[in-house]
Amino acid sequence: MKRVVLKRKISNRIENGHPWVYNNEINLMDDSIIAGDIVEVVGHDGKFVGYGYINPKSVISVRIISRDKSDKIDNTFFLKKIKAAWEYRKKIGYTENCRLVYGEADGLPQLIIDKFNDYFVIQTLAMGIDIWKDAIVEALNELFSPKGIYERNDVPIRELEGMEQKKGFLSEPFETKIMIKENGLKFMVDIEKGQKTGYFLDQQDNRRAIQHIVKGADVLGAFCYTGTFEIHAAHYGAKHVLGLDISESAVQQSIENAALNGITNCSFQTINAFDALKQWSKEEKRWDVVMLDPPSFTKTRENIQKAISGYKEINLRGMKLLRPGGFLVTSSCTNLIQPDLFYHTIEMAAKDAKRSLRQVVFQAQSPDHPIIRGLENTNYLKFLVVQVN
Numbered sequence: 001m002k003r004v005v006l007k008r009k010i011s012n013r014i015e016n017g018h019p020w021v022y023n024n025e026i027n028l029m030d031d032s033i034i035a036g037d038i039v040e041v042v043g044h045d046g047k048f049v050g051y052g053y054i055n056p057k058s059v060i061s062v063r064i065i066s067r068d069k070s071d072k073i074d075n076t077f078f079l080k081k082i083k084a085a086w087e088y089r090k091k092i093g094y095t096e097n098c099r100l101v102y103g104e105a106d107g108l109p110q111l112i113i114d115k116f117n118d119y120f121v122i123q124t125l126a127m128g129i130d131i132w133k134d135a136i137v138e139a140l141n142e143l144f145s146p147k148g149i150y151e152r153n154d155v156p157i158r159e160l161e162g163m164e165q166k167k168g169f170l171s172e173p174f175e176t177k178i179m180i181k182e183n184g185l186k187f188m189v190d191i192e193k194g195q196k197t198g199y200f201l202d203q204q205d206n207r208r209a210i211q212h213i214v215k216g217a218d219v220l221g222a223f224c225y226t227g228t229f230e231i232h233a234a235h236y237g238a239k240h241v242l243g244l245d246i247s248e249s250a251v252q253q254s255i256e257n258a259a260l261n262g263i264t265n266c267s268f269q270t271i272n273a274f275d276a277l278k279q280w281s282k283e284e285k286r287w288d289v290v291m292l293d294p295p296s297f298t299k300t301r302e303n304i305q306k307a308i309s310g311y312k313e314i315n316l317r318g319m320k321l322l323r324p325g326g327f328l329v330t331s332s333c334t335n336l337i338q339p340d341l342f343y344h345t346i347e348m349a350a351k352d353a354k355r356s357l358r359q360v361v362f363q364a365q366s367p368d369h370p371i372i373r374g375l376e377n378t379n380y381l382k383f384l385v386v387q388v389n
Contacts, residue, residue, distance in 0.1 A: 001040045002030040004054065004062055008044040014064070015049055018374060019104050021062035029054075035162060036131045038073045053109075053128020057162045063109035063126060078132055079139040081108055086143060094368035097180050099201055105370045105378045111136070114197040116180050116189055118147040121197040122170065125153075127161045137170050148174035152197050167192070179260075183208055185235055186260045187228060188253060195225065202365035203228070203293075203331070206383040209361050210291070211236040213327045213385065217288035220244070220321060222273035222314075227254030227266070229291050229329070234258070234266040238289075241266040244273045277317035290318040291329040304336055308345050311337070316349040322388045327360065335380030339364075342382045350388070360385040 005028040006014060006021065014021060027044060035057055041049040041064065050067040071077060085106045089098050100120070101113040110126035113136070120140055124130040130153075137149055149171040158165055176192035182204055191198035207229055215237040221230040224243035231254075234241045243266065245251050254268045269276075273294075294314055297307035311332060318328055332342050343362065350357050364371060365381035372378045 001051075002033050002037055002054075003040045003042060004029045004033075004052075005046075006041065006043050006049065014041070015043060015047075019052070019064040019107075019109055020060045021052070021064070023056070023059055023061040026061060029056075036127045038128075053126065053131075055127045055161055058126070058160060060126075063104075063128060065107060065109065075132075075135040075138060078108075078135045079142065081106065082113070082136065082139045083143060085113075088370075089368055092367050094366070097182065097199075097201060097204070098368040100368075102369050102378070104375055105372050112197065113140070114199075114201060115144075116178055116191065116199070118144070119174070119178055119191065120144070120146050120149045121191050122149065122151045123153055123155065123197065124151070125155065125157050125161070127163055130158075130161075130163060133170070146171065148172070150176065150191050152191070182228070183232065185231060187226065187231075187257050188260065190253070193249075200225070200228070202333075202369050202381050203383070205366040206331070206363065207232045209363070209383070209385060210289070210329055213329075213360070214238040214241075214289055217327075218286075219289040219291065220287040221291040221293075222277060222318070223292065223294045224254055224268065225250050225293070227257050227268060229293060230254065230266055230268070231258055231261060231263055233289070233291070234263045235261065238265060243268040244271050244276055246270065246272050274314065274317075277314070277321065281317055281320040285321060286323045287321055287326065288323055289327045289329065290321050292318050293331045296334045297332075301336055307334055307337060308341070311342065311345045312349045312352075315346050316353050319349060319353040319355050319388050322355075324389055326388055327385060328388050329383075329385050331384070332382045333380055335377050337382075338376065338379065339382050343384065346384060346386065356389045358387040358389065360387060 007027045010025040035055040039054045048069050050064040052062040052064040054062045085101045098115050100115045101111050111129045112123040114121045152167050154165045154167045177190050189199040214233040217238050219233045219238045219241040221243040224230050224245045227243050230241045230243035248270050251268045251270045258266050297310040362384050
């Protein structure tokens with residue numbers, strides 16, 4: 001097998017469990033290596049570290065997939081890894097709809113598989129895992145006999161790996177708008193045209209966390225996407241819920257989802273939420289609960305300060321729309337902003353708004369997206385509920 005030798009100074013980091021080897025951390029590698037190859041990674045002293053897939057064109061050159069020297073990296077290996085991921089989900093109670101494989105957290109870097117009932121959506125975001133896509137499909141067919149498999153590789157990160165963006169069927173074609181059930185509610189998922197893989201499974205537990213604070217409340221939800229938080233709020237007894245999103249198609253899907261559940265105390269509006277929150281605070285409009293679930297404000301470290309300013313501003317606006325004693329429900333999916341920094345940002349917003357906070361809930365994504373300590377990209381979602389006085 002082709003070999004990669006690490007530099008002395010970084011060998012310990014990799015040996016201690018981190019799965020990424022950056023291009024400036026390699027001392028020597030075989031000249032015959034090409035992108036996508038499986039390589040043996042060894043420390044500066046020649047000691048075996050693991051097997052990984054390599055892409056010399058990528059900043060992250062090697063991604064470790066096994067630390068067992070007896071492993072043979074073949075179709076059976078990927079079947080075994082996906083089966084192990086499924087066993088984990090079953091043990092923690094996530095079976096109907098779940099993230100079946102969560103990249104590095106399941107030992108398969110840059111592989112995402114979401115399960116929606118009997119349908120599966122795949123993302124292969126590194127060349128090394130993309131080469132094994134047929135093996136992954138074969139494993140899913142053997143383990144689940146699915147009704148359909150779809151790839152959502154229409155993401156820019158693939159271009160950094162020298163791959164094209166693409167999406168399409170990896171099974172016989174099927175209707176790509178499917179219905180799922182979550183917390184006793186029904187939602188349509190568009191796995192072809194929806195964001196990411198079509199639905200944000202990572203918030204499924206967090207959506208239950210609002211059930212008590214919304215009872216009898218006037219609720220505002222900004223960046224509602226397909227209305228999942230808003231419909232949960234209405235279902236849990238809110239007096240009325242207003243959801244905002246800039247996307248006309250997202251708002252239309254929200255309306256359809258509300259109708260699907262017989263929800264009548266929930267309305268949606270196509271509007272720029274940033275502008276609406278600013279304008280309505282000037283008009284002194286007030287709600288009992290304000291929910292904010294904005295998109296990621298940055299994907300690069302260079303823009304972290306800009307992202308912090310964005311989160312502070314949007315939460316400041318949200319607080320100004322709350323009646324005294326109301327509740328702010330706020331999220332961040334930017335993995336570069338870790339939990340302590342996010343909470344500090346919310347505190348800065350409260351200080352500027354001259355409001356005080358009382359924490360109700362502060363948690364991450366649902367456990368089918370497991371967190372590996374030391375891997376920041378696995379600890380990305382922050383979900384916070386505070387009472388604002």
